[in-house]
Amino acid sequence: MAVESELSTPSAAPAAAGVPASSQRLVAHLPEHLTQRLARYVTGANGDAVEVRSPADDAVIGSVPTHTTDDLTALAARARAAQREWAAWPLRRRRAVVQRFSDLVLRDSALAMDVIQAENGKSRVDALEETLDVGVYAGRAARLAPAALRTRRHRGAYPVLTETVEVRHPLGVVGIISPWNYPFTLAASDAVPALLAGNAVLLKPDLGTPYSALLTLALLREAGLPEGVLQIVIGDGPVVGDALIDHVDYVMFTGSTATGRHVAQRCASRLIGCSAELGGKxxxxxxxxxxxxxxxxxxxxxxxxxxxxxxxxxxxxxxxxxxxxxxxxxxxxxxxxxxxxxxxxxxxxxxxxxxxxxxxxxxxxxxxxxxxxxxxxxxxxxxxxxxxxxxxxxxxxxxxxxxxxxxxxxxxxxxxxxxxxxxxxxxxxxxxxxxxxxxxxxxxxxxxxxxxxxxxxxxxxxxxxxxxxxxxHGAPMGGWKSSGLGRRHGVAGIAKYTESQTISRQRGLPVAPWPGLPRAVYARTVLAAGRVLARWG
Incomplete structure (x- = not known):
């Protein structure tokens, strides 16, 4: 059954181009059936439920279960099992899931705007920008993925005799820690390229804005994403966020510079990579x-x-x-x-x-x-x-x-x-x-x-x-100085979720002294060749 029919609010019937026919109501509360349905996408959570409040009037709009640090072990194991199957899918099949997700976001734009406004408090036009950004970027990323993930040929050690290629492998399980200010954009636009690259994702949204991340998962599941490939982690950042880092192979973080430094230090202690968009003035x-x-x-x-x-x-x-x-x-x-x-x-x-x-x-x-x-x-x-x-x-x-x-x-x-x-x-x-x-x-x-x-x-x-x-979206975006590490968007924003592997095949002569040739002759020959290669490649 489509997410629209399961989750949509009664007043969110779309008019032309996905714009609600009537949008004068106060979006402070979401229907109980909607929040309960979204909360069911939280799996493996054994912690206490947490209330979610609307900034519009500070009233409770719903509650979601939280994860304990012990829960992360099971979530990570499930993610690793799902990732192996997901990575085995041909890229065209993963791209098709993401393209369908793009279509669904734009189809359910009124629903997405309702969820964003209810838990974040932003204006309708700002919620529209966020929804549109997710829909457009997902489609763009699906088109960029082949360029980011394709096997590339490189010049070998010996011209003609050395055949060298670079291949891309998914990292495994990617941890994403997303903030409250753009709860839909920054959850979806970081998860999508990681998924395209063949990774599983553990996504931890801010404790105050979980529903936008849960809507991301609901729409991706409707688009064909297998179970376990994307899981939502709910919990307090200093506790569950640290535990998340300990269970993944790469971290994408968006938030303050102070917290970004902590995330980078924890990743460094495990020798895993991280990317971070941090503060700005x-x-x-x-x-x-x-x-x-x-x-x-x-x-x-x-x-x-x-x-x-x-x-x-x-x-x-x-x-x-x-x-x-x-x-x-x-x-x-x-x-x-x-x-x-x-x-x-x-x-x-x-x-x-x-x-x-x-x-x-x-x-x-x-x-x-x-x-x-x-x-x-x-x-x-x-x-x-x-x-x-x-x-x-x-x-x-x-x-x-x-x-x-x-x-x-x-x-x-x-x-x-x-x-x-x-x-x-x-x-x-x-x-x-x-x-x-x-x-x-x-x-x-x-x-x-x-x-x-x-x-x-x-x-x-x-x-x-x-x-x-x-x-x-085709160009990289990120910060200098204390504003971050790495880039999102563009080819770089997909390739960062991969490990590169260089594979070389040697034919004929070895990359070593040649059998039967005097070493002095070998030295003169390779030095002359080296001068040509250094200048002309």
């Missing part, structure tokens, strides 16, 4: 020749999407003094025009923060900045009338470097504006951070790419905030 640079209206509107979207709870959103804006007054006025106006609240209305631009802890962090950063001398141009306060964890989109200026807001990742709807006297100063200040995840550059000059190359970030968007680079 992303800069946006506005040069004098920028389209100011477009830059102001783009900066508002780049700073306040998902209520600023986005690793690649903007938190620092450097604007050239020649256009600083015009840009700041337009940016404040664009910020104040944003419609804030919780619910499924398409008219809302900015939703809720995900928890009381996030609200407290944002309030603390703003209060500290003001105490240090910063000025609030707009916002700067909570909006309890809109929701218990809603915070107004906030723009500050005159933020000193002594403020926490100047150096630490806030991860909320707060951005600071700084005036600079030159392009060189803008680049230097943009790069003056421990982070290097994403950057945004606004200019109309033809040499924009040359300027972008000077920004120390894994992705740079010209005349966009973050969506252009993130949505270019």
């Amino acid at each position: 992303n800069p946006l640079v506005v040069l004098p020749d920028a389209d100011i209206a477009a830059a102001a509107n783009g900066a508002a979207h780049a700073s306040f999407s998902n209520a600023g709870q986005l690793c690649i959103s903007m938190e620092r804006i450097y604007v050239h003094e020649a256009v600083a007054q015009e840009f700041t006025a337009a940016f404040v106006a664009a910020t104040e025009s944003l419609r804030v609240g919780v619910g499924a209305s398409w008219d809302l631009d900015v939703g809720s923060l995900a928890s009381a802890a996030q609200l407290e962090r944002v309030q603390a950063h703003v209060a500290d900045a003001v105490t240090c001398g910063a000025r609030v141009l707009t916002g700067g306060h909570a909006l309890p009338e809109a929701g218990p964890f809603v915070f107004a989109p906030t723009v500050l200026t005159d933020v000193p470097q002594t403020a926490r807001l100047a150096r630490e990742e806030t991860f909320g709807p707060v951005v600071s504006v700084y005036v600079v006297g030159s392009e060189a100063e803008a680049i230097a200040r943009a790069n003056d951070t421990d982070y290097g995840l994403n950057a945004s550059l606004w200019t109309r000059r033809r040499s924009a790419r040359a300027v972008a190359r000077q920004l120390e970030a894994g992705t740079v968007n010209i005349n966009e905030g973050f969506a252009a680079a993130w949505g270019s």
